[in-house]
Amino acid sequence: MLLLAKAALGLGGTLVLAGAYTFHEGVIRVDVDEYRDGGSHVHMWVPAAAVPMAMHLAPKRDLKHGAEHAREFLPVARAIIKEMKKYPNAEFVEVLDGADHVRIRTHDGKLQIDVDEPGEKVHVLCPLSTIDDVTRELEANARADAPAA
Amino acid sequence: MSRLTQSFLARTALIAATALLFLPLGALGQTAAAPASSTPSSSEKTTTSGAKDRWLHVRVVSSDAKGETVRVNVPLELAEAVLPTVNHNRMHDGKVKIECAHMNDVDLKTLVEAVHNAKDGEYVTVQGRENDVRVAKQNNYLIVHVLDKSNGKARNSQVEIKVPMKVVDALFSAGKDELDLVAALHALSGQGDMELVSVKDTDNTVRVWLDSKNVTE
Numbered sequence: 551m552l553l554l555a556k557a558a559l560g561l562g563g564t565l566v567l568a569g570a571y572t573f574h575e576g577v578i579r580v581d582v583d584e585y586r587d588g589g590s591h592v593h594m595w596v597p598a599a600a601v602p603m604a605m606h607l608a609p610k611r612d613l614k615h616g617a618e619h620a621r622e623f624l625p626v627a628r629a630i631i632k633e634m635k636k637y638p639n640a641e642f643v644e645v646l647d648g649a650d651h652v653r654i655r656t657h658d659g660k661l662q663i664d665v666d667e668p669g670e671k672v673h674v675l676c677p678l679s680t681i682d683d684v685t686r687e688l689e690a691n692a693r694a695d696a697p698a699a
Numbered sequence: 700m701s702r703l704t705q706s707f708l709a710r711t712a713l714i715a716a717t718a719l720l721f722l723p724l725g726a727l728g729q730t731a732a733a734p735a736s737s738t739p740s741s742s743e744k745t746t747t748s749g750a751k752d753r754w755l756h757v758r759v760v761s762s763d764a765k766g767e768t769v770r771v772n773v774p775l776e777l778a779e780a781v782l783p784t785v786n787h788n789r790m791h792d793g794k795v796k797i798e799c800a801h802m803n804d805v806d807l808k809t810l811v812e813a814v815h816n817a818k819d820g821e822y823v824t825v826q827g828r829e830n831d832v833r834v835a836k837q838n839n840y841l842i843v844h845v846l847d848k849s850n851g852k853a854r855n856s857q858v859e860i861k862v863p864m865k866v867v868d869a870l871f872s873a874g875k876d877e878l879d880l881v882a883a884l885h886a887l888s889g890q891g892d893m894e895l896v897s898v899k900d901t902d903n904t905v906r907v908w909l910d911s912k913n914v915t916e
Binding site: 640646 | 752767768770772774781784785787
């Protein structure tokens with residue numbers, strides 16, 4: 551029984567370390583619900599820590615292509631995210647139009663976008679640090695792609 | 700080690716392992732405990748940013764049946780940091796080029812300098828059939844009032860703009876054909892709570908104001 555306990559403790563410890571690493575940056579959450587016949591219902595949870603890892607594994611050619619398209623806006627995006635981190639719980643935009651409701655805000659250091667329409671609901675929650683990592687990575691790819699001065 | 704102690708240690712280790720196993724799930728649960736739409740509305744939220752933060756608020760309320768409302772809250776510090784990174788069309792390094800600075804041979808920058816150096820008073824007063832316009836300088840504020848009467852008395856629209864002269868000076872501090880938006884925002888951040896723009900007409904109400912709250916009223 552002692553051997554079993556030791557093995558369980560070792561396995562548990564490893565899982566805790568892996569879990570702590572995976573979830574220390576939080577979770578990216580995407581919920582899409584279309585309330586109509588054949589409407590899609592997408593509920594996706596992705597550990598935020600997995601995104602930078604996935605970007606390292608993504609084909610460089612595709613990353614460069616994306617970075618090239620976004621090159622002009624990447625410094626703006628990075629500046630916005632960097633500043634947004636200073637406001638972990640704030641409401642930035644709210645649009646109310648009858649039953650339609652759109653909100654862009656930060657909640658516990660995550661960017662939260664909520665779109666509520668009578669026939670559709672979209673909720674996106676993404677840690678600001680993850681967006682920062684992604685823009686950094688894209689910027690690095692854009693720089694690598696830029697012609698030497 | 701006695702059999703009793705061994706058994707106790709084994710049980711403790713098993714309980715600890717089980718607890719450890721459930722820890723990540725707990726963390727996940729905590730993350731999930733804040734569903735995307737469960738947070739309180741803007742009017743209920745408390746501010747978490749520092750007391751020194753200055754927020755620029757824009758609120759547009761449509762008076763149609765649906766009552767469309769747009770609320771935008773921007774920390775001045777954020778705007779100051781982000782604007783210099785925008786280099787698009789006429790915008791660069793937080794400044795915007797105005798090629799029409801010499802409007803009908805009027806040098807806008809010289810005009811602003813003249814207003815800055817002048818004493819308080821009313822500079823422009825137009826009372827017409829369609830519009831009433833008033834431009835004045837009062838207690839170091841540039842004040843512009845426009846009353847549009849062209850759509851009949853019931854459909855009057857009223858525009859009121861009140862900008863500190865410091866902000867106007869900062870805005871025109873860059874060059875002859877440029878507006879320095881970042882300098883203007885920086886000057887604005889030193890001002891107290893105030894209403895900058897108010898537009899009221901039959902279709903919309905627009906309000907732009909400055910305060911230290913990160914939520915709209």
